[in-house]
Amino acid sequence: MEAIIQSVNGFRLTMPEIIAYPIILSFFVILWCRYKWNRRHFDKLASSLKGPPAYPIIGSALQFIGTPQKLMDSILKIIKDYSPGPFKIWLGPYLGIVIIKPEDVQIVLNSSKALQKDRFYKFIKNIFGEGLLTAPVDKWRIHRRLITPSFNSSLLSEFFPVFHEKNKILIKNLKSELNKTQSFDLWDYIAPTTLSLICQNAMGYNLDNQSQCGSEFEKAMISIRIGFLRVVKPWLYPNIMFSLYLKLKGDSNVFNNLYKLPLKMIREKKEAFEQKKIENESTVIIDDTNKEKKHSKVFLDTLFELNEAGANFSDDDFRDEVVTMMIGGSETSAITLCFCLLLLAIYPDIQDKVYDEICDVLGDGDQKITIVDSYKLVYLDQVLMETLRLFPVLPILLRELQDDVKIVSDNIVLPKGSTCYICPLATHRNSLSYPNPNSFDPENFAPENIAKRHKYSFLGFSGGPRGCIGSKYAMLSMKVLVSTFLRNFSVHTDYTFDDIKLKLDLLLRSANGYPVTIRTRTRKSMKK
Numbered sequence: 001m002e003a004i005i006q007s008v009n010g011f012r013l014t015m016p017e018i019i020a021y022p023i024i025l026s027f028f029v030i031l032w033c034r035y036k037w038n039r040r041h042f043d044k045l046a047s048s049l050k051g052p053p054a055y056p057i058i059g060s061a062l063q064f065i066g067t068p069q070k071l072m073d074s075i076l077k078i079i080k081d082y083s084p085g086p087f088k089i090w091l092g093p094y095l096g097i098v099i100i101k102p103e104d105v106q107i108v109l110n111s112s113k114a115l116q117k118d119r120f121y122k123f124i125k126n127i128f129g130e131g132l133l134t135a136p137v138d139k140w141r142i143h144r145r146l147i148t149p150s151f152n153s154s155l156l157s158e159f160f161p162v163f164h165e166k167n168k169i170l171i172k173n174l175k176s177e178l179n180k181t182q183s184f185d186l187w188d189y190i191a192p193t194t195l196s197l198i199c200q201n202a203m204g205y206n207l208d209n210q211s212q213c214g215s216e217f218e219k220a221m222i223s224i225r226i227g228f229l230r231v232v233k234p235w236l237y238p239n240i241m242f243s244l245y246l247k248l249k250g251d252s253n254v255f256n257n258l259y260k261l262p263l264k265m266i267r268e269k270k271e272a273f274e275q276k277k278i279e280n281e282s283t284v285i286i287d288d289t290n291k292e293k294k295h296s297k298v299f300l301d302t303l304f305e306l307n308e309a310g311a312n313f314s315d316d317d318f319r320d321e322v323v324t325m326m327i328g329g330s331e332t333s334a335i336t337l338c339f340c341l342l343l344l345a346i347y348p349d350i351q352d353k354v355y356d357e358i359c360d361v362l363g364d365g366d367q368k369i370t371i372v373d374s375y376k377l378v379y380l381d382q383v384l385m386e387t388l389r390l391f392p393v394l395p396i397l398l399r400e401l402q403d404d405v406k407i408v409s410d411n412i413v414l415p416k417g418s419t420c421y422i423c424p425l426a427t428h429r430n431s432l433s434y435p436n437p438n439s440f441d442p443e444n445f446a447p448e449n450i451a452k453r454h455k456y457s458f459l460g461f462s463g464g465p466r467g468c469i470g471s472k473y474a475m476l477s478m479k480v481l482v483s484t485f486l487r488n489f490s491v492h493t494d495y496t497f498d499d500i501k502l503k504l505d506l507l508l509r510s511a512n513g514y515p516v517t518i519r520t521r522t523r524k525s526m527k528k
């Protein structure tokens with residue numbers, strides 16, 4: 001039968017069209033209503049919270065578009081406008097609630113319903129796979145329990161010979177910059193050192209920093225930071241768009257390059273492990289007095305042994321845990337150390353005070369630092385903590401809530417399925433906890449001042465069950481490096497505190513590097 005043609009407002013429609021269009025429209029209206037109904041608790045909470053402007057589909061993403069420095073500026077502005085929260089942020093269609101007050105943070109970080117890393121971590125899964133940092137909760141529970149003993153406090157002293165050896169190389173390399181008037185970037189020396197430290201201490205692998213592999217890994221790390229910027233570029237969310245983007249930038253091989261060194265280490269260490277097993281000498285060494293003594297295994301050997309005992313790590317599991325340790329254990333410390341030394345260069349009085357303490361504990365000679373000495377360097381400890389307060393390497397942590405979580409502020413219930421943004425940067429710069437939050441003042445971490453504050457007002461290493469597994473190792477290794485550095489050189493800069501501009505590309509960094517000059521240390525401790 002011939003279709004009936006009708007004229008509707010000047011448009012000519014066939015009868016099937018007249019029937020189909022309202023059906024299609026109703027279908028979308030129903031879908032939309034269902035979507036809104038399912039998310040009514042998000043919308044209800046969102047309507048009661050302040051937050052930056054948001055638009056359908058993209059949310060507040062427009063605020064964050066631009067360079068890593070612009071991204072950081074936007075974050076700082078939002079924190080300033082909405083602190084101390086809680087406040088909302090829509091990223092794409094996803095509701096996030098930013099919490100800043102220590103009492104709220106304590107609840108979320110310790111809640112069993114907030115252990116899951118947020119969906120946005122999937123973008124860094126390209127890098128870390130399912131290592132501890134990014135692993136889903138079930139896998140994380142098993143791996144965390146197995147891996148924790150490798151960084152147990154009782155083993156920390158065993159890392160010292162490697163600390164000494166690698167710092168000796170650092171000092172030798174730094175001598176090429178001695179007494180120059182032109183500043184250099186601390187990063188170029190510190191980053192290879194921390195990478196080399198973690199490779200040897202966790203993987204038992206002696207990395208020659210000048211080797212092709214080491215520098216290739218570091219280069220891949222630089223390209224990989226762009227992976228993180230996907231979070232604020234919704235058009236790169238689909239994998240196909242991201243692959244295309246990498247191709248256009250000539251970076252399509254970046255992940256293969258990143259994995260080259262970890263895979264090489266695993267292969268070689270596994271061969272050595274198998275060999276030792278055959279010789280049945282895997283855990284026994286003979287000491288000077290010819291007595292047999294247990295030699296603690298490095299982290300990677302522990303993984304091999306656990307696997308033998310039935311832990312069932314796949315090849316990907318090995319790779320992911322090793323990459324996580326390499327990046328989590330080196331970049332974080334390198335950034336903190338660079339900021340710390342730059343701050344000491346900006347504040348020579350504080351540098352002198354740190355140096356005096358080092359001389360008190362270690363003397364003016366070249367006696368090697370021990371673990372007991374490092375515990376006595378309490379002012380240096382304060383300086384490092386204050387550095388992490390001002391420049392927390394991970395300025396924002398994201399948790400996807402697997403159930404409702406009630407926080408203290410206004411008795412708000414954070415709904416299941418929403419994202420909780422914990423913001424160390426904002427918590428650390430809150431004047432309720434720190435009287436002059438934007439100044440460098442190591443006295444903030446004097447014991448009497450720590451006692452006045454909430455425990456969760458410092459989040460440099462996060463907290464709760466998913467807090468940093470390597471915090472004690474990190475503090476010790478940083479203390480050894482800074483004290484060795486300052487025993488050899490004084491550090492100087494033209495920078496002022498306000499010259500430090502920040503950027504965020506996976507981690508928080510100085511946008512213009514860490515420019516300093518160094519001189520042979522002439523001043524001996526004033527206390528002598």
Ligand code: HEM
Pocket residue numbers: 132133134144151202324325328329330332333336388393394397398459460461462465466467468469470471473474
């Ligand atoms: C100054 C140095 C360091 C800082 C500031 C730091 C900071 C952090 C923070 C804030 C987290 C929590 C991340 C999150 O919740 O998303 C974390 C987790 C982690 N860190 Fe560190 N870290 C440092 C050094 C290290 C070192 C030396 C290692 C290895 C030896 C390490 C290994 C890890 C691992 C494996 C995780 C994941 C823990 C888990 O989810 O169970 N970190 N770190």
